[in-house]
Amino acid sequence: MPSIYFSVVWPDETRSQCYSPSTVIKKYIVEGESYEVELFLEKVREGLGEASDRVSAKFGFSCSAAADELRTIEERIEKANYPKGSKVLVKRITENDL
Template sequence: MPVTHFVVRWPDGREERCYSPSTIVRDYLRPGDYSLDTFLSHAHDALDAASERVRAKFGYACSSALDQWAVLEHTAEAYRSNPAARVTVVSVD
């Protein structure tokens, strides 16, 4: 299963390289700006779908995809108080 990385720029300008076990993330995230809630929704769906692809192929969910989701969700908490917070997906490789 081809690993795919995506780079996220948080509202404070910090960039983070993120992991997906599957290219399916490209169906959910494209380079561009997203509201915080929209980004989180798309990222959750992408990582869940990626984990399910691993389950279909190997018989178990991908804990790394679930861990990446937990990191994104935790990081996003710092920006929840700003309704105008935007997240940029810099790249999806």
């Protein structure tokens, strides 16, 4: 199952590389697009949830890496307390076809 890395630029201009165990995340976020922080979090929650479901359907167990990535993103957003209307840029999406 191909996985995805998506690089984001946070409102404070810091960068992160995030992971999804499935390409399904591309239904939720688009390379080059900016999303308000709240919308980005909503899209990532849905996308990583569906990605974990796909792993579960294929392998019989949910993907802890997807849950860990979501927790990391949620914690970052909570700690940063970005001002309302701040945006996250999805800089790049890369498939990892292992």
